[in-house]
Amino acid sequence: MPDAVTRLAERLSELAGAPVELERPNDPVHGEYATNVALQLAPTRKRPPRELAEEIAVAAAGLDDVERAEVAGPGFVNLWLAPAWFEQALAEMLEAGKDYGAGWAEQRERVQVEMVSANPTGPITVASARNGAIGDCVARLLAFAGHEVEREYYYNDSGTQMTLFRESVEAIRRGEEPPENGYRGEYVAELAGEEGDPVPKMLAQVEATLERFRIRFDSWALQSKLEGRVGEFLPKLDTYEKDGAVWARSSAYGDDDDRVLIRSPEKGGTPTYRAVDVVYLADKLERGFNRAIYVLGADHHGTRNWYAAVARMLGYDPERIEVLLYQLVHLTRGGAQARMSKRRGEVVFLDELMDEIGVDASRWYLANRGPDQTIEIDVDLAAERTEKNPVYYVQYAHARIAGILRNAGAAEISAAAPADVAPEERDLIKRLAEFPDVVLEATERRGPHGVPNYAIRVADDFHRFYHHHRVLESDAQAFRLGLCTATQAVIARCLDLVGVEAPDRM
């Protein structure tokens, strides 16, 4: 079921005899919607764009949904919509309810999103949290589109890092310094103070932190379980021996270099992590996922081509493997910057961030920027529970609506539009009409930040509407209650897609 904007565009396409795309002009003088189709058509039809625009405008003005159509500039057609359009758009939103904008995927896929995947040698850091925020939001978007999504956490339970971690804890228990390159810090001392293997404890803490961050994993993959199958996959790869080691000829499959799979005897003759990568990648696809998404920090960008090469070597369609990269996170506080870097030891943990600014703000600020952007979070601003903070601005709009609907009791809710739809009502409905497009784009581009940014616009339009018009006991009460209901559903959905709560009271 196409949304109201798409449907209008389709009708205009028939009139123009070519695909029409509608956009919302920034300047209200340019109409409620506008199209540049005449400009696009002018060269092929060998006619002046304004002349074409004129014809399209006249035809468009004849539609029930169109109140007025004007030609402007070099050949834009600017449209103003009739109450009938707003009524139908709102009716569709109300009918769809919570599912408004959902289920657009044409083919249902089984998708795995592997995220965070930090070795449990310490608490989850803010950098890993961004990984989780992006991965989880993408997973929510895919599920909302209609796909079957599973979240997986992969960690190396058998490598040198885990050994070093255990040795560090042991050393402290003996009253010694941790080994060079070992692990230090308060959490290591705490683990040393307890009995037994620190790894399961650390793992439980990691899981608890992520649950608090509202990420729930469907499965946990262990490197030790995959290592045993390396021998099974070696013959399926394009390999050769050099300097006593076994190499993958990955450069012939799109990678930048060939890679060592099995170390030379002097180095122990053991499989490298890349050999396990091969097993894991195959394992994902063997488990029946149509698509496997890796969420990786930008410092791993070099592995993107590697994964594609592995897929090709194994005969899989590389399109089934996606690597989502995201840039670093910096925290600031009153101008003084704290760098997020394990190496410099200035680690900031996700739990500390959530303690300080709350779970909602943490989710919001880690998801509201494009993955390609290095982001900076001002902890002081993010901790403010005021209008300065967009997350509360959006939540407040939701809570306000909830208040109105509470007061409305069982009053009638209707999409039936009055003869005069006010500018603030028109803007709000047009905004809500964008929602299906917003989720679609955020999903396909794997850019969840489009959702919170859009939610701010919705809250904007709602607050403006609220300020200018009374809902209860107004002439248009049923219509405005309908508008409130649809707005609440969209805001709630946006917040849910970001992993933020939608409170009924604030």
Next chain:
RNA sequence: GCGCCUGUAGCUCAGUGGAAGAGCAGCGGCCUUCUAAGCCGCCGGUCGGAGGUUCGAAUCCUCCCAGGCGCACCA
């Protein structure tokens, strides 16, 4: 040296071919009315630079400048 990412208002950032935006910061207004965590107004930009493609470029192409991150028989 090579590769990836980034450069848009004082700051943090949206905007992937159509008529430059938001939040914060700064200045000024609005609470006997469904939540003032709200609304309204002002200030502020040669979209890093130079070429190119196009009727049209912040957006696409090339080069340059600046910053970040990578270029292991570590993970």
